[in-house]
Amino acid sequence: MMMSDKRLLQVLQGKALSRPPVWLMRQAGRYLSEYREIRATAPSFIDFCYTPKLAAEATLQPIRRFGFDAAILFSDILVIADALGQKVSFETGEGPRLDPVQNMTELNALHEAVDLARLNPVFETIDLVRKSLPSQTGFIGFCGAPWTVASYMVAGHGTPDQAPARLVAYRDPVFFQALIDRLVKASIVYLSRQVEAGIEAVQIFDSWAGVLPKHEFERWCVVPVQQIIQGLKALHPTVPVIAFPRGAGGRIGELASSLGAEAIGLDTAVDPYWARDQIDGKIAVQGNLDPLVLLAGGAALDRAVDTILEAFSGRPHIFNLGHGILPPTPIAHVEQLMKRLYRN
Ligand code: CP3
Numbered sequence: 505m506m507m508s509d510k511r512l513l514q515v516l517q518g519k520a521l522s523r524p525p526v527w528l529m530r531q532a533g534r535y536l537s538e539y540r541e542i543r544a545t546a547p548s549f550i551d552f553c554y555t556p557k558l559a560a561e562a563t564l565q566p567i568r569r570f571g572f573d574a575a576i577l578f579s580d581i582l583v584i585a586d587a588l589g590q591k592v593s594f595e596t597g598e599g600p601r602l603d604p605v606q607n608m609t610e611l612n613a614l615h616e617a618v619d620l621a622r623l624n625p626v627f628e629t630i631d632l633v634r635k636s637l638p639s640q641t642g643f644i645g646f647c648g649a650p651w652t653v654a655s656y657m658v659a660g661h662g663t664p665d666q667a668p669a670r671l672v673a674y675r676d677p678v679f680f681q682a683l684i685d686r687l688v689k690a691s692i693v694y695l696s697r698q699v700e701a702g703i704e705a706v707q708i709f710d711s712w713a714g715v716l717p718k719h720e721f722e723r724w725c726v727v728p729v730q731q732i733i734q735g736l737k738a739l740h741p742t743v744p745v746i747a748f749p750r751g752a753g754g755r756i757g758e759l760a761s762s763l764g765a766e767a768i769g770l771d772t773a774v775d776p777y778w779a780r781d782q783i784d785g786k787i788a789v790q791g792n793l794d795p796l797v798l799l800a801g802g803a804a805l806d807r808a809v810d811t812i813l814e815a816f817s818g819r820p821h822i823f824n825l826g827h828g829i830l831p832p833t834p835i836a837h838v839e840q841l842m843k844r845l846y847r848n
Contacts, residue, residue, distance in 0.1 A: 505508075511573045513704060516788055520765075520818055521767055522680060533828075533829065549580070553625075574643065574822075575633060576646065579646075581648030584647060585653060590602055599661060608679045611682055627698070633702070634702035645705065653679070660663060665715050670720070714771075765787070768789060771826040776812050785819055793824070
């Protein structure tokens with residue numbers, strides 16, 4: 505395969521770079537004053553996500569300011585629930601609100617297949633971004649993993665441990681499997697349309713993978729993500745996938761080899777030196793700076809950056825946070841991070 509001139513794609517093809525590509529989860533958003541400014545022009549967050557001009561602008565803002573090696577589509581993992589016919593809104597300061605789906609009857613009231621017309625603004629956003637992205641910048645699309653999306657669809661809001669979905673999965677596994685299966689199918693179609701619109705790599709966010717015991721983890725996290733990757737690759741064999749099973753802990757090495765993804769995202773709690781020995785050297789690793797050390801800045805930030813660079817030197821690595829950037833993070837600390845990365 506021809507080597508891309510984009511650092512992100514080179515690493516996703518298994519190349520180790522002396523200065524790894526960098527992007528940050530949630531790199532577009534509230535820590536940027538230019539984001540807050542345009543966000544205020546839309547009546548709601550979901551309207552913002554569905555307005556291509558605004559979503560494209562939000563995607564590009566962090567690229568212009570920091571020169572990251574990849575842009576991530578500005579949207580949310582919960583638009584898939586919206587496109588399945590569930591009512592979704594975002595309350596300022598409180599997070600997502602959905603009309604809960606907790607049994608077969610409620611699931612049957614949703615659409616069988618994702619309403620792609622509803623997601624048209626997302627594909628238009630991708631087209632707009634693609635046209636104005638610098639030639640060296642990769643473009644990442646995404647979806648939520650079925651387990652993580654289902655956990656919000658069942659509870660109807662965020663919770664500390666996704667207990668509502670875990671309970672439903674034990675009590676009514678037939679319903680929960682049907683919900684997961686519907687999300688697998690919807691995610692394959694959604695990601696494949698993203699690729700057709702101009703996305704170059706996809707990340708699958710399994711933010712709540714860490715709360716499940718082994719058997720449930722296999723059934724609700726591992727298998728559905730494998731199915732999505734297989735389904736996407738059947739349609740688009742060369743598109744690289746980054747899996748981010750947050751909280752997977754000791755399961756990370758086995759997961760990296762079994763999911764079929766080109767890269768595995770490491771969360772903040774994973775020791776990079778340990779992970780280096782667990783994960784097959786052909787699989788790229790992404791991560792895993794603590795968002796709190798980026799918020800804190802100073803010598804602690806420099807030290808944490810150096811440790812991650814050292815641990816992953818000589819292997820394919822995409823520098824990132826271990827979870828999303830926090831809204832109070834000072835711009836100056838992101839600049840400090842970029843300086844530290846470019847030092848050599
Ligand atoms: O990374 C990026 O810059 C791209 C945009 C993006 C958003 N959400 C924008 C957003 C991405 C990739 C997501 C993913 C997402 N959304 C996840 C997985 C990653 C993770 O953080 O674990 C999850 C679980 C969600 C669901 C969600 N969306 C929650 C729980 C919340 C409320 C909490 C919060 O951060 O406010 C959202 C809202 C949301 N998604 C905002 C943004 C910028 C804030 C709303 C606003 O700006 O008004």
